[in-house]
Amino acid sequence: MAKNALLVLVALGTLPLAGCLFGGGNGGDDYVPQTHEFVLYVHDSSSDTIPLYTANNNSSQINVFAITFKENSDDPQKVPGPEIRVKEGDTVILRLVNLNAFTHTIHLHGDPGKVAWESDGVDYLTQFPVMNGEEYVYTFADLEPGTFWYHCHVDGSHHIDFGMYGAFIVEERTPSISFDRDYVVMLDEWDNCHVHGNLEPVTQSQLSPDAAEGSACYYRFVLDYLAQNQVFVQTGQQLNGTTPPEVCDALRGLPEDTPEERQIKANLLTGSGCDTHGHSNPPYQAARLWWYVTHPVYNPEYNSFLINGKAFPDTPAFPVREGETVKFRIINAGNFMHTWHPHGHTMLITHKDGYELPAPYKADTLAIAPGERYDYVMEMDNPGIWMIHDQMGQYAVNDNVHPGGMITCFPYDGFEGIDAFAMTRSIDCNYAAVKILEARGAHEHPMAH
Numbered sequence: 050m051a052k053n054a055l056l057v058l059v060a061l062g063t064l065p066l067a068g069c070l071f072g073g074g075n076g077g078d079d080y081v082p083q084t085h086e087f088v089l090y091v092h093d094s095s096s097d098t099i100p101l102y103t104a105n106n107n108s109s110q111i112n113v114f115a116i117t118f119k120e121n122s123d124d125p126q127k128v129p130g131p132e133i134r135v136k137e138g139d140t141v142i143l144r145l146v147n148l149n150a151f152t153h154t155i156h157l158h159g160d161p162g163k164v165a166w167e168s169d170g171v172d173y174l175t176q177f178p179v180m181n182g183e184e185y186v187y188t189f190a191d192l193e194p195g196t197f198w199y200h201c202h203v204d205g206s207h208h209i210d211f212g213m214y215g216a217f218i219v220e221e222r223t224p225s226i227s228f229d230r231d232y233v234v235m236l237d238e239w240d241n242c243h244v245h246g247n248l249e250p251v252t253q254s255q256l257s258p259d260a261a262e263g264s265a266c267y268y269r270f271v272l273d274y275l276a277q278n279q280v281f282v283q284t285g286q287q288l289n290g291t292t293p294p295e296v297c298d299a300l301r302g303l304p305e306d307t308p309e310e311r312q313i314k315a316n317l318l319t320g321s322g323c324d325t326h327g328h329s330n331p332p333y334q335a336a337r338l339w340w341y342v343t344h345p346v347y348n349p350e351y352n353s354f355l356i357n358g359k360a361f362p363d364t365p366a367f368p369v370r371e372g373e374t375v376k377f378r379i380i381n382a383g384n385f386m387h388t389w390h391p392h393g394h395t396m397l398i399t400h401k402d403g404y405e406l407p408a409p410y411k412a413d414t415l416a417i418a419p420g421e422r423y424d425y426v427m428e429m430d431n432p433g434i435w436m437i438h439d440q441m442g443q444y445a446v447n448d449n450v451h452p453g454g455m456i457t458c459f460p461y462d463g464f465e466g467i468d469a470f471a472m473t474r475s476i477d478c479n480y481a482a483v484k485i486l487e488a489r490g491a492h493e494h495p496m497a498h
Contacts, residue, residue, distance in 0.1 A: 080222050082138035089131065089155065090122045093148035099126050099212065101241060101353050102360035105450055113241040113353065116149055116211040128358030129235045130215030137194040137222045143187040145179055152178035152203050153213065155187055158420060159197035159403050161219050164189060170202045173341055178203050194221040195403025196378040196422045204344040206384055210239060214382045226399060228376040228426055232367050235357055236455065237383040240349035242266030245273040271299050272346045297323035354444040354454030361456040362476035368469035370462045373429045381417045387455065388440040389415045393431045400424035414440055432461040434482045
């Protein structure tokens with residue numbers, strides 16, 4: 050496609066994306082459906098990182114490898130990807146431009162109308178994967194309202210763990226419950242030890258058997274090294290050249306305390322040509338006709354728990370005003386169950402997976418499984434600075450240290466004089482709250498001096 054044509058499509062897509070924050074859902078019955086064109090670029094580099102959270106001692110920013118969708122090719126990486134927000138009855142034409150070395154697709158998770166088979170985004174089932182430098186156009190016509198999300202469907206959870214996902218919101222023309230503010234909240238888990246996909250090999254010092262001592266990331270480093278250098282793939286059936294001796298040393302240092310670990314270790318040693326009792330040359334594999342690609346080993350151990358791409362203390366705050374009705378759209382883009390719990394308020398659950406519930410119900414804790422979406426509204430009638438978090442304590446940590454992970458806040462604007470809309474991170478809520486507590490005569494903050 051010509052460069053100028055792409056620029057036109059980007060310009061067309063900018064207007065809907067720019068107005069995605071607070072739709073209000075008040076389109077009205079006189080709304081005339083429109084067609085919107087969007088472009089999503091896949092980040093070109095396979096070795097960049099994004100920040101997840103600030104370390105507990107404020108000494109450093111914890112980063113993780115990512116490949117993301119972007120609105121413009123030169124935009125910085127960000128997770129989630131661009132939010133697509135349109136209205137009921139609209140049509141979306143979505144062009145995927147892959148600048149990345151890996152293959153990708155886009156799958157719209159949910160059913161906002163009858164999605165055409167060609168636009169379902171499953172590689173080798175509804176389309177061939179989009180290669181580097183290629184494009185693919187998806188069409189979603191006459192959309193039904195609801196909270197949906199899009200993600201890459203190549204190598205399933207692995208590419209989602211690259212950060213390749215975003216919200217796809219279709220606003221109701223006449224919502225059954227009116228609201229003043231609309232927040233999208235995407236939950237996810239990442240393994241900040243993984244560097245898989247990085248085109249630069251893991252350093253030999255990281256692969257040294259000595260690195261196993263005190264390094265929870267050691268095992269994933271080894272797997273990533275093998276995948277990056279195409280020494281070993283998931284089936285253990287492919288070699289490329291001679292395996293370096295240091296890789297075999299690293300593999301022999303892997304744990305073998307359980308039957309599962311012993312089997313994995315044996316497969317790695319044999320598949321990499323390190324086991325003298327195994328076959329160093331792989332058996333011949335005939336070309337498969339049912340699925341053409343075997344993807345590399347991906348064995349995450351999640352240690353970062355994210356709200357909109359960040360972990361506490363860097364999770365986003367959700368400012369509100371007294372008297373408002375605020376709508377939250379919760380999307381679980383991860384692989385774990387989470388339990389969402391706001392303090393001091395009651396949720397009225399109105400939608401499940403984009404569908405309006407025939408009987409909305411009240412709750413103060415909401416369990417949400419992988420891929421699920423829930424919409425709820427809350428009446429802002431209890432001013433304060435309130436926590437909202439995953440009630441499952443193991444997900445409110447950073448590398449097993451509390452506080453961290455899925456913790457954030459919704460501060461009331463004007464409460465004790467605070468400017469809630471100047472708060473961008475959840476830690477801002479804590480700073481403001483400590484000042485209020487001190488001003489009220491509570492005990493002095495122990496870290497004040």
